[in-house]
Amino acid sequence: MIITRRTALIGASTLLAGCDRLNESASFRSLTAQAERANFTIQRSLQDRMALAREFAPEQRSRVFRANGTRLPQGEDYARHAVEKFANWRLKVDGLVARPLSLSMAELRAMPARTQITRHDCVEGWSAIGQWTGAPLKLLLDAAGLKPTARFLVFHCADTMRSGVPYYESIDLIDALHPQTILAWGLNGALLDVAHGAPVRLRVERQLGYKHAKYVERIEAVSDLASVYGGKGGYWEDSTGYEWYAGI
C-alpha cells in the first residue's frame, strides 16, 4: 500500500482527537511534527521511485545503439537457439511463486506489450536512446503469483563472463512492479537482435545500464540475495563492487 500524505494526516488527527492535554506539551508537539516530516519523507521517496523515466520522440532515437558487455553468448546451446530463431527458448519464472511459468517467445510476444522510447545510461560513460517493446514484468508476476516472502527478482542470463560465472542481476519489488519495467523482445520496431540481448532482456528504466539483464532465461523470486551467486545481487556487484541500487 502507498502511504499518502492525506492518510497520514487523517490518521494523525483521529489519533489526536481528545488528546488536547497531551498536545499542550511542547515536546509532544515536536514529536508529531517530526513524525509528519518522516511520513512525508517516506512518501516522497516512494513517489520518486515510482516516477516514470523520461520518454522521447521517435526522431530522438540514437542512430546507432551501442551494444555493450556480451554481444554474443558463447556455447552451442545459444548458437542453436539463434539458428532456430529462438523458437525453442523458454523464459521461466520460478522461485517464491505460486504458479511457476515457462513461456515460449511466441507466448511472451502475444502478451499485452508496452512500447517506450527511453535513454540507456551506462556507467562506462555513454548513453543511447532506443525504442523498446515488451511485456510488463508485472503481468508475468501476476500470472505466477508472488508468495508473500518474495522480496527480490533475480534475472539469470545465458551468457557466462570471463571467469566462467554467468551474468545475472536482481531488482526489488518496487522496480519489478514499475510500469516501465518490461521484458523487451523488440528494439526500434524489429525483433531484438543478438547483440542487444535476444530473444529477451530486461528494461528497468530507472536504473543504470548494467541492471538491464540481456539473454534472460529465468526469473527467480527470492527472499534475500545472500545465497545467490556471490551474494551481492549481480555479476558486477559481486566482481567489482558496483552498487546494487543503481537508481537514476
Ligand SMILES: Nc1nc2c(c(=O)[nH]1)N[C@H]1C(S)=C(S)[C@@H](COP(=O)(O)O)O[C@H]1N2
Ligand atoms: N547478460 C548480460 N546482460 C547485460 C550485460 C552483459 O554483459 N550480459 N551488460 C550490461 C551492461 S554494462 C550494459 S551497459 C547493457 C548494454 O546493453 P546493450 O548491449 O543493449 O547496449 O547491458 C547490460 N546487461
Ligand SMILES: [Mo]
Ligand atoms: Mo554498462
